[in-house]
Structures are given as C-alpha cells and as structure tokens.
Amino acid sequence: MRRRTFLSWSSGKDSAWALHVLRQDPHVDVIGLFCTVNKAFNRVVMHGVRVALLRQQAENAGLPLHIIEIPYPCSNDEYASAMSAFVDSARKENIECFAFGDFLLEDVRRYREDCLSGTGIAPIFPLWGIPTRTFSREMVTGGLKAVVTCIDPKRMPESFAGREYNDSFLDDIPDSIDPCGEYGEFHTFSFDGPMFQNPIDVVSGETVYRDGFVFTDLLPLTSNSEPTH
Numbered sequence: 001m002r003r004r005t006f007l008s009w010s011s012g013k014d015s016a017w018a019l020h021v022l023r024q025d026p027h028v029d030v031i032g033l034f035c036t037v038n039k040a041f042n043r044v045v046m047h048g049v050r051v052a053l054l055r056q057q058a059e060n061a062g063l064p065l066h067i068i069e070i071p072y073p074c075s076n077d078e079y080a081s082a083m084s085a086f087v088d089s090a091r092k093e094n095i096e097c098f099a100f101g102d103f104l105l106e107d108v109r110r111y112r113e114d115c116l117s118g119t120g121i122a123p124i125f126p127l128w129g130i131p132t133r134t135f136s137r138e139m140v141t142g143g144l145k146a147v148v149t150c151i152d153p154k155r156m157p158e159s160f161a162g163r164e165y166n167d168s169f170l171d172d173i174p175d176s177i178d179p180c181g182e183y184g185e186f187h188t189f190s191f192d193g194p195m196f197q198n199p200i201d202v203v204s205g206e207t208v209y210r211d212g213f214v215f216t217d218l219l220p221l222t223s224n225s226e227p228t229h
Helices: 013-024 049-063 075-090 106-114 132-141 169-171
Strands: 005-009 028-038 064-071 097-099 122-124 145-152 186-192 200-211 211-220
Touching: 005 013, 005 186, 013 028, 013 186, 028 049, 028 075, 028 097, 049 064, 049 211, 064 075, 075 106, 075 122, 106 122
Parallel strands: 005 028, 005 097, 028 064, 097 122
Antiparallel strands: 145 186, 145 211, 200 211
C-alpha cells in the first residue's frame, strides 16, 4: 500500500529531484508539497523566490501547495510553532510521511526526525547518502534546470548569483564549494525538469545584498507579476 506523503518543497533543485525520485517509488504517493514562506516579503525562506513562482512550480508538478507563513524575523519558537500546527493539520488529512530532499548533513536529518517523533508522521529521505559530486551531474544530465537565486558571499564569489545550475556552473565553482550547496553556499530555483509538466518561464531581475546574503530576483513572465520587495 502506498504511503500518503507530503514533500518539503524549497523551490530548489534538491526538493525537485526528490519529487522525481519519489514518483518512481511504488511505496510512496506524493499528494502535496509544503513550503515555508517569509510573510513580510512573501518569498520562500532562504531562496528568496516569489510566491507566484512557487505556485507555478506546484501547478506544473500537478500537486497542491501548502504554504506555511512565518514572521520576519522569526525565532526558533515561532518556527517550531508554525511547523507544529502544520503537522497537526497533516495528521487530520491522514498523511503518513513527510519527505525531505536532504542527503548529507546528519544534524539536519536528526532535527527533522526529532520534530516528527511521536507525531505519527514518518520522515523519509529519498536522496540520502548520494555523493554530491555524482548527484549534481546526475540532476543536470537528467534534465533538471535551475538558476542560483541566493549565495553566501562568505563562502563563494558573488558573481555566481543568478547563474544557471548546469555543467558550466559545476565546472567553474571552486573545489571548496559543495556542488550541491549542501553547506548553505548557494540556493536555487528549479524551472524545468522531469518533475514538471511544462517549463516555467522566468527572467532575472536585480541582484541585491540583504541579511548577509546575495539574492538574484526572478520574475515570472506574466502580466500579474508581484511587486519587487
């Protein structure tokens, strides 16, 4: 019997590829996505992606989207409270699993496991343990297309902000950078790949420095684009 599953969705490459992998698992039925959104800016936390684009991803993936709004700034207690409320609502929908696109950091995995302990919802990690250098090329070769929306300038050059995540990007990044950005070096927005029914048309906007990070804005190619924040 297939387990009813919600997938944690960041808008980036790892969660997108996790969806692709999970859809090939006969024991898992992904029936929805969930994502934390900065309420003040109406953007995906850390990735800085507009909610309009987030909704386009969910639509093109053919899945309902559950948005978890958190304040800015957000304390650990406020974040935990928002997530706890979402877990409670998921249980009422008979959700059996939450899936995550993590594959390397043990402390992140333990945090997710601890948060779900005793809730009746099991965490699953479909990408866990894949070597990042193998994984990065596998995604690109497999048709995933993404753009870098956020970088940590303390860890990598600002010039990589706004670049497409492809073989050229992977060839150019310094050896000290994890090719999947698993240590927070960069974050991405996925706009095409085998997990989507159609590509998402975007255009790059301005690149700004905020809260110690460099963000490249992405604009949806529609007439009802959200205002820039």
